[in-house]
Amino acid sequence: MNFKSIISRCCLTFFCCAYWYQGAMAQLNKVEEIRPVPYPTDVAEQVRTYVNPVLAGDHPDPTLLKVGDDFYMCGSSFHFVPNLPVLHSKDLLHWELVSRVVPADWNELKSGAPGAGIWQGAITYFYGTYRIYFSNSAGGGQYMSSAAKPSGPWSAPEKVKTTPDTGPIGYDNSIFVDDDGTPYMIIKASQTTNRIQQIDHSGHLTGKLINLDWINRYKKYSWAEGPVMCKREGWYYYFMAGDVTGGQYILRSRSLVADSAKWENLGNIFAFSKDPDNRFRSVNHMSSPFQLSDGTWWCIAQSYDAPKGDDWSGQGRQDLIFQVQWTADGRPFVPYPSDQPLTRPDLKNNGLAWRLPRSDEFSGSNLSLYWHFLNKNAARRYSIAENKGWLRLKPDTGRTHILQKEAGHYYSLVTRVKLNAGAPGQAAGIYLASGNESVNVRLCTGFNDGKKTFNFAMGGQLFSAENTIGESVWLKLERQAHELTGYYSADGRQWRQIGKAINAAELDKAQPNFNSWVGTSMGLFAEGKDADFDLFVYKDGYSELPLAGANNYWGVTLSQLNGATLNNDAGGWVMLGGVDIGRGANKTTGISLTAAALSSGSVEIWIDDLNKDGRRIAVIPVKPTGSLDKWITLTAKIPAIAGQHDVYVKIKGAKDALAIRSLSFK
Incomplete structure (x- = not known):
């Protein structure tokens, strides 16, 4: 991030994208695209898909850490205080907020003005300690906090010590831990500064500096910001974003050296979207790719939500999960950023809800971690x-x-x-x-x-x-x-x-x-x-809940006008995350659906999941209405329920013959 000449940056990005388009398309032809796969007939009984964004709303500059079976994420919080929220997940799809690293009253913050605050919180784990490194506004230096566990408590931030040849250590850094456990800071200090330096046991910089300033000396990659690294089959992969408007470029080398001749240019990891209506067409600022036990590789990255003719950029940079593919010669590639249902990572959720705003009755002794302030x-x-x-x-x-x-x-x-x-x-x-x-x-x-x-x-x-x-x-x-x-x-x-x-x-x-x-x-x-x-x-269940607002789905076609229309003979379902169903003693006992059908079918309502981890609360028959444009209201009684839940609407019937537009609780 940098405030200098937005127009210049956009122009640079255009030329960089044009330069790499031909190479990206060549890579696209070398790998099989990641597309939604047909499910077996039991699909309607399970949740095997996800739909991006998995972290809707403002989650800029994500960094991701995998420790055992747990994933932790942090990023830039800018002037939102308390700073640096840390999120935890077991399956990369469902996230909970577990701590905030820097308190609102930290008196060393260089500036709390809009756009300032704390940039690029990079969460990491090495030498038996969790650490987060962050920039104290642009030009304010690099700081770190440490903890025995990601939920804290976190130590008071301290300024990172450097060696005489380090120079400025930037605003968009990350941490790479090599196979032998040696940690390095991937330094980004200005538009033309890209460096690597080893970190000692105390968390400070030491050792020889690896100067990679040649990477963007001529501003070939716009800002070459948010650099991250991973290692695979003996290759070091260096990933860098162009700027906030897109572009994610890759270099690789067999060794960590400064010599530009030892680094190979692999182009752009993300192909340009083939769908002009795709919501996410400027994906970048990716995390380091990482491997799961089944051999698949994944990353998280950001994008503005801006489909053609319908700009939602004001909601901020949203976070998307991607499966990373590799060509036979070791080139990483994500074919295209899709906003359609994709096969989820082979990981089991541990009961977390979809990460959305949380309702609050202010009954505790402390304010919930989910709240923030602008100053x-x-x-x-x-x-x-x-x-x-x-x-x-x-x-x-x-x-x-x-x-x-x-x-x-x-x-x-x-x-x-x-x-x-x-x-x-x-x-x-x-x-x-x-x-x-x-x-x-x-x-x-x-x-x-x-x-x-x-x-x-x-x-x-x-x-x-x-x-x-x-x-x-x-x-x-x-x-x-x-x-x-x-x-x-x-x-x-x-x-x-x-x-x-x-x-x-x-x-x-x-x-x-x-x-x-x-x-x-x-x-x-x-x-x-x-x-x-x-x-x-948040998301009042007594108000109309359009299925067009689904957070996850499979087997249906969504539209703002008609909601969810069943498009799969195996059935289909829609998930609405974070629905508030009754409060305290005021439990809900009924549900209402707006439906249209060409033939008979049924709708099941589940909460929290579609298997033994969830609960079916209603089965509602649907009779033909004569047209998918003729809507009727159906009602049913349900067990008394309260609280905030992810609500699943499972549709059973003939393909293209049943539509559900909205629901509400009573």
């Missing part, structure tokens, strides 16, 4: 102790907030807020904001024109309604693709819309300076006066 000031202005079971936001003269990373194109956020607003400038409610808050959405209770009001606004789009309920109210913000709708309620069940829907395309598209390098955040805010929040709900 240190906001991180000091909350309490979960002053009104037990509630979150209190405590603004000073301005606005404060508590946020999670926005994920997905379809969801409904719900909160219950108490605010006794009595003057202009006092407000509290639901908040969506770009990285530097230059574009934001506010759905709130407040005070205007001498009375309490509900307000729903983004930029010049503003709608209001008088608040005749009082100081304790419910608010709901519903997203259906780029369309946002605001509601208020006295009881959280019966809702009234505030004005008209707001078009959020301005928030969702790419912002100046790439949205300050981060994606949109969503959560709660207060301004002008303290406000209490009883709960925060």
